[in-house]
Amino acid sequence: MQLNLTKPICFFDLETTGINISKDRVVEISILKVFPNGNKESKTWLVNPEMEIPKEVIEIHGITNEKVANEPTFKELAKDIHNMIKDSDLGGFNSNRFDIPLLAEEMLRADIDFDMKNRVAVDVQTIFHKMEQRTLSAAYRFYCDKELEGAHGAEADTNATYEVLKAQIAKYDEIENDTKFLAEFSSRKQFADFAGFIAYNKKGEECFSFGKHKGKLVTDVLEKEPGYFGWLLNADFPLYTKKVLTAIKLRSFNNKLG
Numbered sequence: 001m002q003l004n005l006t007k008p009i010c011f012f013d014l015e016t017t018g019i020n021i022s023k024d025r026v027v028e029i030s031i032l033k034v035f036p037n038g039n040k041e042s043k044t045w046l047v048n049p050e051m052e053i054p055k056e057v058i059e060i061h062g063i064t065n066e067k068v069a070n071e072p073t074f075k076e077l078a079k080d081i082h083n084m085i086k087d088s089d090l091g092g093f094n095s096n097r098f099d100i101p102l103l104a105e106e107m108l109r110a111d112i113d114f115d116m117k118n119r120v121a122v123d124v125q126t127i128f129h130k131m132e133q134r135t136l137s138a139a140y141r142f143y144c145d146k147e148l149e150g151a152h153g154a155e156a157d158t159n160a161t162y163e164v165l166k167a168q169i170a171k172y173d174e175i176e177n178d179t180k181f182l183a184e185f186s187s188r189k190q191f192a193d194f195a196g197f198i199a200y201n202k203k204g205e206e207c208f209s210f211g212k213h214k215g216k217l218v219t220d221v222l223e224k225e226p227g228y229f230g231w232l233l234n235a236d237f238p239l240y241t242k243k244v245l246t247a248i249k250l251r252s253f254n255n256k257l258g
Contacts (some may be wrong), residue, residue: 101194
């Protein structure tokens, strides 16, 4: 079958030096551009990240420091990459949470303005997770290797839920056996920035999701503590987060003028 497209869509994937969106860099980018008429165009670039690729990361994607030593930097490739994707929607696997945020950082570092205002993003992983069975019975079978007898009975479901959580903590090293951690890890919030430093409250207003001003409106904090904005811009936050903060500050300033 052919995708029903009104504009091109670029499926892309990044190999990187790590998973820190603000600090890590691209070592390879591959783009498959699909046009509404079904035509395709593809391009893959190796990228010199201008930093050491950790050994444990090399073991995952196999791209060594020697392999990229003489390749162009992202800044040198940025215009070509931008020209390929600028008229397109974007698609990927876990791209909303990783590839697009990291691509945005690289673009902004290369002085190319990047945003998602006039495009949409299709995350194939999210579709996968929504469409495949994610019931308690499926989780019990996957994590505990048992069939859930009496599913949808309150007692059976309650006990199975408890057993699944214990199995999840045992299975994944990155999941801490701590209630506060588990609560934060399992929450789903809408964020104004890719990295999750600015969340929307129930009214759709931007709030800080970290630090001493966690839960407070961004506009209120920036008005009452002007120096905090300067600190944020100079601190080690993702460039896209800084871009969003600047836009909020300008919007607030323009509203006052109006």
